[in-house]
Amino acid sequence: AQSVSQHNHHVILSEAASLELGCNYSYGGTVNLFWYVQYPGQHLQLLLKYFSGDPLVKGIKGFEAEFIKSKFSFNLRKPSVQWSDTAEYFCAVNAVGSSNTGKLIFGQGTTLQVKP
Amino acid sequence: DTEVTQTPKHLVMGMTNKKSLKCEQHMGHRAMYWYKQKAKKPPELMFVYSYEKLSINESVPSRFSPECPNSSLLNLHLHALQPEDSALYLCASSQERLGNEKLFFGSGTQLSVL
Numbered sequence: 001a002q003s004v005s006q007h008n009h010h011v012i013l014s015e016a017a018s019l020e021l022g023c024n025y026s027y028g029g030t031v032n033l034f035w036y037v038q039y040p041g042q043h044l045q046l047l048l049k050y051f052s053g054d055p056l057v058k059g060i061k062g063f064e065a066e067f068i069k070s071k072f073s074f075n076l077r078k079p080s081v082q083w084s085d086t087a088e089y090f091c092a093v094n095a096v097g098s099s100n101t102g103k104l105i106f107g108q109g110t111t112l113q114v115k116p
Numbered sequence: 117d118t119e120v121t122q123t124p125k126h127l128v129m130g131m132t133n134k135k136s137l138k139c140e141q142h143m144g145h146r147a148m149y150w151y152k153q154k155a156k157k158p159p160e161l162m163f164v165y166s167y168e169k170l171s172i173n174e175s176v177p178s179r180f181s182p183e184c185p186n187s188s189l190l191n192l193h194l195h196a197l198q199p200e201d202s203a204l205y206l207c208a209s210s211q212e213r214l215g216n217e218k219l220f221f222g223s224g225t226q227l228s229v230l
Contacts, residue, residue: 032216036219043221043222043224044159044206044219044221045221049216049218051216052216090158090159094215095215096215096216099172101213101214101215102147102149102164102166102210102215103161103172103174104161104215104219106158106159106160107158108157109156109157109158
């Protein structure tokens with residue numbers, strides 16, 4: 001079964017600082033990878049996803065993530081955070097295979113607090 | 117319309133009650149999902165429907181009974197719940213059940229079981 005691990009549980013940054021949130025998954029086969037964000041009081045929404053092609057994917061609001069297959073990692077980055085990036089960030093994985101298709105598993109989440 | 121609408125937003129029920137949660141989408145999506153989220157925890161998958169048929173049941177207790185009456189609606193029937201079932205219940209949908217698509221989430225139903 002697949003699993004997802006996020007290393008940073010709570011990150012505090014000042015505005016304009018660079019961000020990198022770690023995500024590792026456990027599954028030996030092909031995976032689809034996602035980052036979702038939950039802003040305070042709002043529903044979960046997709047930041048970006050990877051399922052094939054260029055391992056460096058760009059998402060909304062200046063976020064990007066790099067899939068490194070050899071490290072089973074999909075870290076999220078942003079060069080310069082803003083106060084409005086304060087939110088909960090979830091890495092998620094869907095292992096490709098008939099019984100797993102559609103089974104999106106989330107990591108524990110990282111709370112990002114950006115100080116103005 | 118790119119929304120997933122869940123009702124009610126809040127629900128308080130006793131352990132002997134029967135209640136239902138409702139989820140609706142009008143995006144033409146053929147896959148729909150129920151997730152459970154405890155405070156400060158990630159969403160946990162409960163059920164997946166594809167073309168109105170139950171595709172995945174993550175060993176959820178029978179006191180939770182899902183139903184997909186048509187392609188736009190997803191219900192979760194609740195009966196004889198326990199206090200530990202108190203959580204935010206999230207509905208989501210996607211175009212298909214291909215595993216590489218964006219999920220659209222609703223705002224959830226905050227359930228309290230007394």
